[in-house]
Amino acid sequence: MSLNNQGRxxxxxxxxxxxGRATFTGNKGLQIEEPLLFxxxxxxxxxxxxxxxxxxxPRLGGAKRKTGIGLPGLSEPETIRHYVRLSQKNYAIDTGxxxxxxxxxxxxxxxxxxxxxxxxxxxxxxxxxxxxxxxAVELIGELARWLMEITGTAAVAxxxxxxxxxxxxxxxxxxAALEARGESRSSVLVPESAHGTNPATAALLGYKVVDIxxxxxxxxxxxxxxxxxxxxxxxxxxTNPNTCGLFxxxxxxIAAIVHEHGGYFYADGANLNAIMGKVRPGDxxxxxxxxxxxxTFSTPHxxxxxxxxxxxxxxxxxxxxxxxxxxxDGEGWDWIETARAASDEELPFGRMTAFHGQMGMYVRALSWxxxxxxxxxxxxxxxxVLNANYVRAGLSDVMSLxxxxxxxxxxxxxxxxFLKDTGITTLDFAKAMIDExxxxxxxxxxxxxHGALLIEPTESESKASVDLFVATLRDLAMSVRNxxxxxxxxxPRLAPRRRLDETRAARKPVLKWSPPDQLAEVST
Amino acid sequence: xxxxxxTDDDRRTMLQSIGVGAIDDLFxxxxxAERLDGPxxxxxxxxxxxxxxxLARMAGRxxxxxxxxxxxxxxxxxxxxxxxxxxxxxxSEFLTAYTPYQPxxxxxxxxxxxxxQTQVANLTGMEVANASMYDGSTGTAEAVLMAHRVTRxxxxxxxxxxxxxxxxxxxxxxxxxxxKTIALPADPGGTExxxxxxxxxxxxxxxxxxxxxxxxxxxAAIAEKAHAHGALLVVVFTEAVSLGLIEAPGALGxxxxxxEGQSIGNALNFGGPYVGLxxxxxxxxxxxPGRICGExxxxxxARGFVLTMSTREQHIRREKATSNICTNSGLCSLAFSIHxxxxxxxxxxxxxxxxxxxxxxxxxLLAAVPGVELLNESFFNExxxxxxxxxxxxxxxxxxxxxxxxxxxxxxxxxDEALADLIVVxxxxxxxxxxxxxxxxxxxxxxx
Numbered sequence: 001m002s003l004n005n006q007g008r009x010x011x012x013x014x015x016x017x018x019x020g021r022a023t024f025t026g027n028k029g030l031q032i033e034e035p036l037l038f039x040x041x042x043x044x045x046x047x048x049x050x051x052x053x054x055x056x057x058p059r060l061g062g063a064k065r066k067t068g069i070g071l072p073g074l075s076e077p078e079t080i081r082h083y084v085r086l087s088q089k090n091y092a093i094d095t096g097x098x099x100x101x102x103x104x105x106x107x108x109x110x111x112x113x114x115x116x117x118x119x120x121x122x123x124x125x126x127x128x129x130x131x132x133x134x135x136a137v138e139l140i141g142e143l144a145r146w147l148m149e150i151t152g153t154a155a156v157a158x159x160x161x162x163x164x165x166x167x168x169x170x171x172x173x174x175x176a177a178l179e180a181r182g183e184s185r186s187s188v189l190v191p192e193s194a195h196g197t198n199p200a201t202a203a204l205l206g207y208k209v210v211d212i213x214x215x216x217x218x219x220x221x222x223x224x225x226x227x228x229x230x231x232x233x234x235x236x237x238x239t240n241p242n243t244c245g246l247f248x249x250x251x252x253x254i255a256a257i258v259h260e261h262g263g264y265f266y267a268d269g270a271n272l273n274a275i276m277g278k279v280r281p282g283d284x285x286x287x288x289x290x291x292x293x294x295x296t297f298s299t300p301h302x303x304x305x306x307x308x309x310x311x312x313x314x315x316x317x318x319x320x321x322x323x324x325x326x327x328x329d330g331e332g333w334d335w336i337e338t339a340r341a342a343s344d345e346e347l348p349f350g351r352m353t354a355f356h357g358q359m360g361m362y363v364r365a366l367s368w369x370x371x372x373x374x375x376x377x378x379x380x381x382x383x384x385v386l387n388a389n390y391v392r393a394g395l396s397d398v399m400s401l402x403x404x405x406x407x408x409x410x411x412x413x414x415x416x417x418f419l420k421d422t423g424i425t426t427l428d429f430a431k432a433m434i435d436e437x438x439x440x441x442x443x444x445x446x447x448x449x450h451g452a453l454l455i456e457p458t459e460s461e462s463k464a465s466v467d468l469f470v471a472t473l474r475d476l477a478m479s480v481r482n483x484x485x486x487x488x489x490x491x492p493r494l495a496p497r498r499r500l501d502e503t504r505a506a507r508k509p510v511l512k513w514s515p516p517d518q519l520a521e522v523s524t
Numbered sequence: 525x526x527x528x529x530x531t532d533d534d535r536r537t538m539l540q541s542i543g544v545g546a547i548d549d550l551f552x553x554x555x556x557a558e559r560l561d562g563p564x565x566x567x568x569x570x571x572x573x574x575x576x577x578x579l580a581r582m583a584g585r586x587x588x589x590x591x592x593x594x595x596x597x598x599x600x601x602x603x604x605x606x607x608x609x610x611x612x613x614x615x616s617e618f619l620t621a622y623t624p625y626q627p628x629x630x631x632x633x634x635x636x637x638x639x640x641q642t643q644v645a646n647l648t649g650m651e652v653a654n655a656s657m658y659d660g661s662t663g664t665a666e667a668v669l670m671a672h673r674v675t676r677x678x679x680x681x682x683x684x685x686x687x688x689x690x691x692x693x694x695x696x697x698x699x700x701x702x703x704k705t706i707a708l709p710a711d712p713g714g715t716e717x718x719x720x721x722x723x724x725x726x727x728x729x730x731x732x733x734x735x736x737x738x739x740x741x742x743x744a745a746i747a748e749k750a751h752a753h754g755a756l757l758v759v760v761f762t763e764a765v766s767l768g769l770i771e772a773p774g775a776l777g778x779x780x781x782x783x784e785g786q787s788i789g790n791a792l793n794f795g796g797p798y799v800g801l802x803x804x805x806x807x808x809x810x811x812x813p814g815r816i817c818g819e820x821x822x823x824x825x826a827r828g829f830v831l832t833m834s835t836r837e838q839h840i841r842r843e844k845a846t847s848n849i850c851t852n853s854g855l856c857s858l859a860f861s862i863h864x865x866x867x868x869x870x871x872x873x874x875x876x877x878x879x880x881x882x883x884x885x886x887x888x889l890l891a892a893v894p895g896v897e898l899l900n901e902s903f904f905n906e907x908x909x910x911x912x913x914x915x916x917x918x919x920x921x922x923x924x925x926x927x928x929x930x931x932x933x934x935x936x937x938x939x940d941e942a943l944a945d946l947i948v949v950x951x952x953x954x955x956x957x958x959x960x961x962x963x964x965x966x967x968x969x970x971x972x
Contacts, residue, residue: 073868120583
């Protein structure tokens with residue numbers, strides 16, 4: 001067994017298998033083995049009928065393709081079967097509870113999909129004349145208004161494409177604001193419990209990352225910030241609620257310390273779901289915060305994106321928002337697309353992306369907001385926190401809580417103390433959940449806790465659903481106590497695949513399909 | 525509230541078993557002075573019918589591309605997307621799955637990504653591709669940063685044919701991360717002398733082909749000169765369909781190929797979400813940003829797929845990561861991959877030929893309008909025309925006649941007199957011959 005740097009096993013124990021497959025086809029009832037497209041497709045087959053054009057003189061400047069491409073095609077029925085079979089190998093929020101901590105896997109209302117597909121939103125071009133898209137600007141303005149009200153902030157940069165892109169945008173605004181004051185600061189404070197994107201973002205902008213140690217209860221102490229803060233520190237990147245599922249109760253004092261030294265307060269908004277409608281980050285001293293529309297506002301994760309990461313900004317940073325940005329125009333909005341169109345007071349630091357950002361995600365997020373309203377937003381936060389605490393309370397006697405038995409926010413964090421000396425790891429425990437029909441929780445994160453298991457049930461789960469989930473984890477925990485290691489060591493047994501060899505994948509990367517006769521060549 | 529399954533009874537019971545009296549006891553760590561006592565200053569929840577009416581009214585104020593003769597491109601293209609594509613990406617198991625962190629129950633997403641990577645590598649003529657970027661513009665910025673890491677140099681040379689907004693994205697990231705860019709002036713005629721500007725200080729040369737103005741660049745010559753000076757060649761494209769007909773950048777010496785994949789499988793969506801394609805040489809693999817899917821076996825020896833090479837990534841490497849990127853463009857890459865599967869090589873080639881034929885036809889029609897000049901010697905499905913007068917007002921007057929005739933270059937590059945009379949015009953398989961004829965007739969009227 002090999003380990004990665006968090007002690008997480010990356011290769012299965014050899015000999016843990018149950019031998020070959022039992023059926024002729026390799027299929028197991030409804031679980032059908034599906035070959036790669038490249039093994040079943042044919043170069044001459046197409047699933048799209050396209051008219052053949054008569055001969056004409058091309059004007060490709062001698063750049064006409066001389067080589068084959070290597071793109072097999074499938075007919076329409078074959079295509080549908082290929083992808084439907086693949087889809088059936090995926091777990092999804094529509095399948096069951098998806099307790100990935102810090103990922104906020106909540107229900108995705110289908111009305112949002114329908115709205116995003118209205119031709120007036122989906123079939124408009126980012127550069128068609130402005131006079132032909134007033135409804136698009138209206139929608140972006142309306143979403144901006146909701147985001148600013150929910151967060152209590154002065155402005156919002158809409159265009160970032162995802163959470164980490166939003167972080168980059170917010171930190172760029174901070175760097176630009178410092179430059180406008182004639183200052184160049186060298187470091188940024190980041191708590192040890194932060195998402196990896198935080199230090200990666202700060203480092204990308206040339207900042208030295210200074211770790212803030214967590215205090216014993218998993219939160220950041222103002223004294224620790226005061227000790228590290230100086231006129232050479234650009235600011236702090238703080239997640240609140242933090243990744244331990246705890247609200248940073250000294251957030252105002254921390255903000256004040258950072259501001260006293262002329263620094264800025266960047267908040268990672270990944271966990272906004274816990275506090276929306278309960279408290280507004282802008283009222284707590286936040287200067288910039290990205291909002292993961294794909295978490296809090298339920299735009300579908302789609303197997304890893306697309307996301308959307310608008311960044312709300314305080315008065316102190318509003319002027320530095322990148323193009324394109326909205327400018328108030330009476331009741332409506334002006335859409336400012338170039339730095340040249342900015343006024344003297346507007347100092348956009350540049351541009352994050354071509355065009356205007358993730359319009360398709362804006363429509364879904366606003367549709368979610370309309371569907372929930374002020375009342376539903378507050379209730380959703382309360383239910384998310386209630387469900388998490390119900391999980392915590394239901395498991396506190398059989399699993400281990402690193403910071404004692406105290407209320408959490410929207411996610412409950414356990415460590416692996418309850419697995420100590422059993423030979424069962426966090427990974428084993430998580431993989432056994434798969435056999436029970438659950439997607440595991442977030443594992444081995446945050447790094448401040450050993451063998452972390454971070455559970456976020458969200459507001460979308462019924463009491464019955466959470467009850468069954470808790471009962472299942474209790475049953476697994478009892479197996480741990482009783483030394484029934486067999487349930488864990490080879491898990492999962494019932495999933496489409498058993499544990500995969502990540503070490504082999506990384507050591508001998510095979511990242512695309514090659515024809516069998518070229519394999520020998522590739523592997524040398 | 526239709527989205528929230530807990531009843532008031534449930535809530536009471538649950539609070540009891542947690543051992544607190546009221547929900548706000550769970551929020552006790554929030555500062556009391558700032559805690560909101562009542563709801564936000566926003567309307568309460570709407571029923572589905574009301575919501576639909578409200579949003580449909582906003583959508584109704586826009587002119588959809590499909591409702592008019594439509595020739596707008598400049599980095600986003602309207603193609604016909606088969607109904608199969610949108611149906612399949614709305615399968616719950618694709619739509620509502622997270623990043624495939626648990627490979628045993630994510631093989632659907634992972635195998636699709638492996639197939640996507642293979643399609644992108646083959647299409648671009650490169651050895652490896654990642655599992656997608658946010659879009660073409662941010663992918664281009666990542667390509668430049670990657671070239672800096674590979675060459676340990678810090679200056680990128682940007683061709684004047686690069687999409688102006690891509691250029692701005694690269695310049696923004698470069699400036700704020702203490703790297704340098706040399707951007708050549710906008711090059712509508714495809715006449716810039718890029719070769720002359722290549723020297724030993726450059727980490728990379730960034731060339732778009734077909735360019736923002738539609739010109740097809742001589743990639744091989746630029747590759748040779750760049751390599752002679754130890755610089756990488758980054759080739760950018762914004763129209764993936766073009767690669768069905770023109771030579772793969774990988775076959776011409778590109779070191780990194782990055783582009784926008786929207787035009788295959790994805791709607792216009794007013795600019796996003798789109799999907800960035802990113803491919804490079806095997807030897808630069810460990811400097812490539814973004815998620816990567818790889819083949820392996822499970823404990824039974826069965827083939828399976830996992831996210832791999834994660835020691836480059838932020839969640840492992842934190843401040844030492846190759847990029848801060850976490851999310852990719854999963855569902856859009858799936859749409860790309862499904863559409864590409866439906867097309868296959870035969871369909872893609874035919875689609876590309878049809879696009880080129882339509883554009884040639886339209887270019888001839890427009891060039892025949894008195895006063896209009898075609899700037900391009902070469903192009904794929906997009907070209908630049910010079911009109912007498914302000915391009916902006918020509919486009920507005922065409923819109924009044926119900927024709928969306930292209931992008932005035934001055935919209936992206938305002939304030940340059942030499943560019944004020946230029947329009948970038950795109951034609952795809954969705955631009956019918958009648959549409960093309962209507963455009964030419966309307967342009968003639970507007971210019972008369």
